[in-house]
Amino acid sequence: MSAILLDFSMPIITKRLTIRPMQPGDGKQLFAQVEKSRDNLSQWLPWVNHVRCEDDCEITARTFYAEYILRKAFHLVVCLDDKIIGGVGISQINWTIRRMNVGYWCSLNYQGKGYVTEALNALVDFAFKHLGAQKLYILCDSENTKSINLAERTGFKIELEALGVLDHPGNGALRLGRQYGIYA
Numbered sequence: 001m002s003a004i005l006l007d008f009s010m011p012i013i014t015k016r017l018t019i020r021p022m023q024p025g026d027g028k029q030l031f032a033q034v035e036k037s038r039d040n041l042s043q044w045l046p047w048v049n050h051v052r053c054e055d056d057c058e059i060t061a062r063t064f065y066a067e068y069i070l071r072k073a074f075h076l077v078v079c080l081d082d083k084i085i086g087g088v089g090i091s092q093i094n095w096t097i098r099r100m101n102v103g104y105w106c107s108l109n110y111q112g113k114g115y116v117t118e119a120l121n122a123l124v125d126f127a128f129k130h131l132g133a134q135k136l137y138i139l140c141d142s143e144n145t146k147s148i149n150l151a152e153r154t155g156f157k158i159e160l161e162a163l164g165v166l167d168h169p170g171n172g173a174l175r176l177g178r179q180y181g182i183y184a
């Protein structure tokens with residue numbers, strides 16, 4: 001079946017959070033959160049340096065919404081009481097073998113409270129149940145302790161560690177990175 005025909009219900013509701021597709025109109029809130037956490041996020045996420053104004057975020061939100069409709073990627077925002085506090089997403093999808101890359105970020109003000117653990121557990125469940133994922137994987141810098149802790153806390157297992165397994169923001173030097181995986 002073509003991925004575009006996949007049906008499922010949205011949003012994903014967890015104990016404390018609402019997780020929904022990024023959509024037109026989200027640019028303003030997204031930019032505010034990125035601005036507050038820019039130094040923290042830009043250490044690990046290349047896209048943060050390319051987001052310099054509300055319009056950049058609005059363009060991203062609209063592009064991601066289009067990709068969501070096409071089932072090319074699932075960039076979801078994590079909301080607490082209607083406020084966007086972070087994001088979780090599925091991209092780099094290989095529909096033939098149903099292997100998918102998972103990513104996440106959280107506004108600095110909301111880190112350390114277990115919100116991303118809650119959102120990631122829900123995303124993994126969604127991917128296995130509704131997208132038919134066989135394998136989900138995370139790529140993260142070997143020095144990104146918070147991301148490593150999160151991956152391990154949500155049941156992902158380390159599969160490899162090597163130089164240059166991911167893009168790292170900055171000078172283009174090869175960084176040591178890890179791949180974590182989880183299977184249906």
Ligand SMILES: CC(C)(COP(=O)(O)OP(=O)(O)OC[C@H]1O[C@@H](n2cnc3c(N)ncnc32)[C@H](O)[C@@H]1OP(=O)(O)O)[C@@H](O)C(=O)NCCC(=O)NCCS
Binds near residue numbers: 040045115118150
């Ligand atoms: C990676 C990132 C999302 C992790 O955020 P986080 O806040 O540590 O993750 P959680 O929301 O799951 O919170 C976990 C922390 O809250 C604590 N916590 C409190 N209540 C909790 C609960 N109910 N459940 C789980 N953890 C809880 C945990 O002990 C943990 O703290 P610790 O790391 O000091 O042990 C965040 O650091 C981030 O956005 N980093 C920048 C972007 C990035 O690196 N993205 C990943 C690229 S690979």
